[in-house]
Amino acid sequence: MPTALVLFSSGQDSATCLAWALNAFERVETIGFAYGQRHAVEMKQRPLLRDAIAALRPDWAGRLGGDTVVDLSGYGALAESALTADRAIEMLESGLPSTFVPGRNLVFLSVAAAHAYRRSASALVGGMCETDYSGYPDCRRETIDAMESALSLGLAAPLTIVTPLMRLTKAQTWALAHTLGGDGLVRIILEHSHTCYEGDRSKRHDWGYGCGACPACELRAKGWREWSATGAV
Numbered sequence: 001m002p003t004a005l006v007l008f009s010s011g012q013d014s015a016t017c018l019a020w021a022l023n024a025f026e027r028v029e030t031i032g033f034a035y036g037q038r039h040a041v042e043m044k045q046r047p048l049l050r051d052a053i054a055a056l057r058p059d060w061a062g063r064l065g066g067d068t069v070v071d072l073s074g075y076g077a078l079a080e081s082a083l084t085a086d087r088a089i090e091m092l093e094s095g096l097p098s099t100f101v102p103g104r105n106l107v108f109l110s111v112a113a114a115h116a117y118r119r120s121a122s123a124l125v126g127g128m129c130e131t132d133y134s135g136y137p138d139c140r141r142e143t144i145d146a147m148e149s150a151l152s153l154g155l156a157a158p159l160t161i162v163t164p165l166m167r168l169t170k171a172q173t174w175a176l177a178h179t180l181g182g183d184g185l186v187r188i189i190l191e192h193s194h195t196c197y198e199g200d201r202s203k204r205h206d207w208g209y210g211c212g213a214c215p216a217c218e219l220r221a222k223g224w225r226e227w228s229a230t231g232a233v
C-alpha cells in the first residue's frame, strides 16, 4: 500500500476522507492550506479534529504521519478579488455562487502533489464531491481526472487522486463516517469539524456548529436530517 496524502481542512468531508484513508493506506500524511481570513476557524479546528480521529483507533494512530500547513495567502488575495466586493453569499450571473474561489482545487492539488512527490506519496485523497455540492466546476471528477493526468505527466511519476466522496450525498457521507469509525467518529465530526462559511462556532445544532443559515450549513444540516431519518443515529 502506498503512502497517501490527505487534503485536510477541518470540514465534514475531509474528516471522513482522513478516516477513509487511515483505513485504506499503511501510511497517511495530511496537508492544509491557509489562504484567507475566513479560514481562521478552520485552521484552529484542524489539529483538534486530526488528533481526535487518530486517537479513535490505535492502528489509525500508528498510521498517521506528519501534517503540513502551506501559506497560500498570496493566492487567496488574488482569488478573493474576483468575488463580489461585499462578499455577500449569493448566486452570480455566471451561475456560480460568490463563494467560488477560482482555481482553488487546481492550486491545492498542484501544491499537494509537490509535497507528495517529496514525501514519496503516490496518492492524494480529497473530499471533492459532485453530488450534494455547490456547483464548483473544480469539484467535478472530470476536472480531477484532468489534474491527475497533468500532474502525473508533469512530475514524471504516477499520481492517483482518490475522491471517496465524489458520488455520495451528504447523508451518505455521514453513513460512511459511521461505517468507518462508528458513533465515536460521528461524535468527533459533530464536535470538531467546521463547515460554516461564516466561521460561526457560537451555535451548536444537532448536526454540529455553524450559523445555520449559510449554504454550507444548510447542506450539512440537510445531510444530517436525511441520515438521522434512517434511524442510524
Ligand code: ZN
Pocket (backbone or CB within 6 Å): 195, 196, 197, 198, 199, 200, 210, 211, 212, 213, 214, 215, 216, 217, 218
Ligand atoms: Zn453557516
